[in-house]
Amino acid sequence: MNSDQKPLWTPTPEAVRNSEVVRFMAEANRRFGLALKDYRQLHAWSVENRPAFWELVWDFCGVIGEKGSPVLADAGRMPGAKFFPGAKLSFAENLMRRTGAEPAMIFRGEDKKSYRLSFDELHALVSRLQQAMKAAGVKKGDRVAAMLPNLPESIAVMLATSSLGAIFSSCSPDFGERGVIDRFGQIQPKLFFSCDGYWYAGKKIQIAEKLDVVIKNLLTAEKVVLVNYLGEAKETAAKLSRATDLDSFIAPFAAKPVEFEQLPFDHPLYILFSSGTTGVPKCIVHCAGGVLLQHVKEHKLLCDIKPGDRMFWFTTMGWMMWNWLVSGLAAEATLMLYDGSPFHPKNDVMFDYAQQEKIDFFGTSAKFIDAAKKAGLRPIDTHDLSKMRTLASTGSPLVPESFEYVYDAVKKDVHLASVSGGTDLCACFVGGDPTSPVWKGEIQAPALGMAVDVWDDKGKPLKGERGELVCTAPFPSMPIMFWNDPDGKKYHNAYFNRFPGVWCHGDFAEWTEHGGMIIHGRSDATLNPQGVRIGTAEIYAQVEQIAEVVESIAIGQEWDGDTRIVLFVRLRDGVKLDDALVAKIKQQIKVGASPRHVPAKIVQIADIPRTRSGKITELAVRDVVHGRPVKNTEALANPEALDLYRDIAELRT
Helix, strand or coil: CCCCCCCCECCCHHHHHCCHHHHHHHHHHHHHCCCCCCHHHHHHHHHHCHHHHHHHHHHHCCCCEECCCCCEECCCCCCCCEECCCCEECHHHHHCCCCCCCEEEEEEECCCEEEEEEHHHHHHHHHHHHHHHHHCCCCCCCEEEEECCCCHHHHHHHHHHHHCCCEEEEECCCCCHHHHHHHHHHHCCCEEEEECEEEECCEEEECHHHHHHHHHHCCCCCEEEEECCCCCHHHHHHCCCCEEEHHHHHCCCCCCCCCCCCEECCCEEEEEECCCCCCCCCEEEEEHHHHHHHHHHHHHHHCCCCCCCEEEECCCCCCHHHHHHHHHHHHCCEEEEEECCCCCCCCCHHHHHHHHCCCCEEEEEHHHHHHHHHCCCCHHHHCCCCCCCEEEEECCCCCHHHHHHHHHHHCCCCEEEECEEECCCCEEEEECCCCCCECCCCECEECCCCCEEEECCCCCECCCCCEEEEECCCCCCCCCEECCCCCCHHHHHHHCCCCCCCEEEEEEEEECCCCCEEEEEEHHHCECHHHCCECHHHHHHHHCCCCCEEEEEEEEEEECCEEEEEEEEEECCCCCCCHHHHHHHHHHHHHHCCHHHCCCEEEECCCCCEECCCCECHHHHHHHHCCCCCCCHHHECCHHHHHHHCCCHHHHC
16 A cells, blocks of 8 residues: 555544544543544444443434343353343334334335335334234244335335344345245245336336245245235236235234334344355344344444435345345434336436435445446536435445546545445444545445454464454354254354354455455455465456456466466457457556466456346356356356356366
């Protein structure tokens, strides 16, 4: 890192003073007689004094419930520590604290549909759903599964499920039938919610045939309820067994005050699923208290969300960012929901949405930012984004050039918060700090309360070198278990096999001189030519600067007793990979990264396989190249792309 580099953005003194994290720090100083002066000192205190920190998060964020005592039991066990073991709370009650005629949610489904739901209307819908679910026999611990678009009704279904102490699990309607069955078949839901279809890129996608197969394989679902999105729910339900439409399901019940049962802190709330690219997806069970506490901390302190803010993240219900977004209701924000293609009916529709609805917090993926850059979008010249205070990104590492693009072409005075965590914790390990500068290519800071570090293979901390991202102390949103893992072996092997008693996340990371972090990609996809560990993200950061390249994927191919780097590139229409372009790509990687990063082979490819949350899948490509089976192609959005990587002639020499 050049010491003379200047930050891309620095918050104004007024913004720092008015930030929620500075208010929180002042309260910590007052309550505990401290003299904390900045975020770094606050973070150090938060990990050294976890009981005091998490109790203050509960109080400062106004968690509704009985706190009980102690705050933390068995603090030295990981896994095994218990946060707030005597607490009682209702997740739904905490998210439904606000009432009134203001919009709780504003929905836009491409150019096909848009509507709003007020806080009072949300309460009424949740009440009717709660009564209907209860009448259908749903009780504490039962599972309710949903294959739905990102609709207000979807959030109401989740809240009603949680209010009864049942466990909610979701995926998006673009999943293939095998992908849905592989997930929900494991957890045996009592109720199954779906839509009648959805829109994508202007196309109407009907799913009756897929639904028929899914329902026949989910025999525990005593009732199937279809949400009306295409206007065909009644008609579709009539063709399916055990099915009804949402309007008919709630018709017998009038709205009344929602009943909230306060349950233990570690009562199961969500079942989320691993990507499933290496086998049947793991069913990760998260608890209500842990998810709530992490999310209110992240929303208020790391993202500076204030009551009345308009909060958006481009996500589907198949990605944990949906679960993260909906918790914004606990911060009394208005949720901005979008479903469909982010580039339909025109490339800048997301920025239209941000301008028209005056979005304060705009969350998206690194892939979207790169696609906007490649499409030549310059909303700074075409849109009024004066209300946008924060632009957040996750899903994959945000490359340095995308940082520059945001400040050059989107908005100069925006807090660009690159964040990283995962489905495994339903939260962030590292993320934004609204009180500190943004440096090109860097995630700003470790998240408060998270004892994050970078270790070498022997478990020694590293500074300024690349290693494994670890968390050395328990945190509230650690999974309480994996479903169908009675002895906890799968859970232990997923996180604690590498370093006993320490969470090893599987990311290849590096601390920066500013106290921030760079994520270099998944450590299991790390390349090892001549024994040197190289993160794939470092290669992508260089390749994505080349105009002819749309996107790329790099793997390590076992070759001649070693590993060689192979880079596959998808090029712009009409562009062919010739010797000149190969030389240009290699030179860019050599100068921008290092000679060790230069691939031994560069191959043109027509498509790159992705998971349904948009992440490229190096491991699946690596397996295909080596002639190994890919265990679960249903986890991929475009599994047919894998066939392009079989028996490639260039890789035989």
